[in-house]
Amino acid sequence: NEAVIRALRDSYIGRKEKKRNYRKLWISRINAAARINDMSYSKFIFGLKKAGIEVDRKILADIAMNDANAFAELAKVAKANI
Numbered sequence: 713n714e715a716v717i718r719a720l721r722d723s724y725i726g727r728k729e730k731k732r733n734y735r736k737l738w739i740s741r742i743n744a745a746a747r748i749n750d751m752s753y754s755k756f757i758f759g760l761k762k763a764g765i766e767v768d769r770k771i772l773a774d775i776a777m778n779d780a781n782a783f784a785e786l787a788k789v790a791k792a793n794i
Contacts (some may be wrong), residue, residue: 729746732772735758735769737773738769738770738772738773739753739769739773741773741777742757742769742772742773742776743783744776745776745777745780745783745787746787748780749783749784751787751790751791753785754788755775755790755794756777756786756790757787757790758794759790759792759793759794760786760789760790760793762793762794763785763789763792763793765789765790767786772786
């Protein structure tokens with residue numbers, strides 16, 4: 713009985729940790745790509761927000777990994793709006 717309770721508690725905690733871990737991974741990938749384009753992560757995100765571009769971190773990380781040219785264009789837009 714206590715083993716079941718512990719398993720349920722740990723699985724609940726694990727689901728929350730997974731979300732945190734993926735967000736950290738996405739941020740580190742975006743940061744790496746932003747630095748290739750001579751920007752910090754925070755300035756990149758700030759520039760996108762000021763430009764009115766609402767793309768979540770999951771999609772930005774995917775673009776950074778798979779389409780460097782598209783990410784470079786986003787970086788140009790972000791730089792122009794800082």
